[in-house]
Amino acid sequence: MWFPDWPLDRLRRARRQASPSAKPAETRRPFVLVEPGPKGLLVAASNASARAQGIGAGLRFTDARARLPELAHEEIDREADRAALDRLADWTIRWTPLTALDGEDGLMLETTGCDHLHGGERGMLDRLGAVFGRMGLTHRMGLAATPGAASALARAAPGTILDTGAERAGLAELLTTALRLSGEAETLLRRFGLTRIGQLYGIERTALARRFRSEEAADAVLLRLDQALGHRSEPPDWIRPVPDHVARLPCPEPLGSTEGVEEGLARLLADLCTQLAGQGLGARSFVYHAFRTDGTVSSVGISAARPVRDPAHLARLFRDRLERIDPGFGIDLLMLEAHRTGPMSDSTAALSTELVGGEVDEGALARLADRITAKFREGVVTVRHPVASHLPERSERSAPFDGAMPVPGAGPTGPRPLRMFAHPEPVQVLAEVPEGPPIRFVWRKRPRRVVRADGPERIAPEWWRALTPPPGEATPDGAGRKWLAPKLDPRADAEFIAKVHEKLTALDPGRAPQPRARDYYRVEDEDGRRYWVYRDGLYDDGRGGPPEWFVHGLFA
Known part of the structure; x- marks a missing residue:
């Protein structure tokens, strides 16, 4: 599909939607859209009245104002044009799920397997043309087995349908400008007298390449020719993933109420879940589309932690999002898509948690996560996965909940607080030395007196991390001039590692990090609040100044 007057049509439609009773001025007199060029303003698009006076793009x-002093103009809005073309591409998924942009003023639709739903290839073109005509969009369409051939037909022979394998003969008489070439390539082809695509067939490729000033320009012509003829593939960049399953519901009369949208969703969920059940599948993502009569689409989606196909559960997830669908001037088609499908067990749910057979009913947990995600946003439900590290802040990583509980690791040697800070907060401590627990400490400008303390739990430093440089850096070699990245195995000989660390410290004490042991204490203040504090370093350990104290978490 090619929209030769897309910027003007887009502006006209926007003005009509803003003021339905007003007639756009650009339809009554010569009008152009302009944009800055290297030597001043250039005409980017012109209406029929201006083109009749010889004023065109470029x-x-x-010069245009000199020809026509009363010429009206506005600056073109490329961002608004692209956004409107994106929205139109979204709307065309009602015809086929595979839609891509074709430049700044065209769309590419893959109609394989869809044209029979609209009366065949010719019937589909006629129906699309009628819809675009009602929208007020100037359009040209062509249909072929390759994207390049279809684009060429839309620009040079609109309405033509080429059968598979007929590209060579069908494109022979078309102008070379239909191949989507650069301006430089088109100029050179005209200079050589090559104005028809068929004239390029009989020229040797090496001879054609020699006629161009650069090898890149010749390759561009050959590439476009090969793509149009099907000799080279041209996979379009589809704007959305292809759904695994789709259910459609045409509306005999345009829907204008939320109740109709809800009833349509209920029917589509029953249909789609039946499709999935027939193949033993569930889906983790569903998208509900409402196509309006004005050529726009309103969509909402939900996600599930694990594959599901329960209509009641899915309807509950959609319930709080249906209010986002605006019927506008009426909805004439509803469509529900299922993405990320996967096998699903047919076993029935347990009557109670005691009958699950495990500590956690993962099915009930997944349904709870789905409801929370639907209420708030995607990714809000996370789980903590164990990581092989002694340091508490490195011993876990957060990841979105995917329906399964993480595999438990070795676990910490002592209890951990319910709430752990991402970054430990420093405190001022009065403690029994050298290794006693805190007696009093000041945290967040408030003094607290300790009445109970338990510990210490000593966590030794991860000395191998001290020998691994930060990202983008490395450790110095023996001369102290270059930086290398040694690959050391933490399980290697400890004595060897200690010698390497000692040498690095002697070479550059400022660069060599000094890992220190931590002593963690569980303390309770006089108000009953419990904290997880630690002392970073030991007295006289030779690895820096006096120890520092931090609060790392809070117990319930």
């Missing part, structure tokens, strides 16, 4: 605006 003309300098000063």
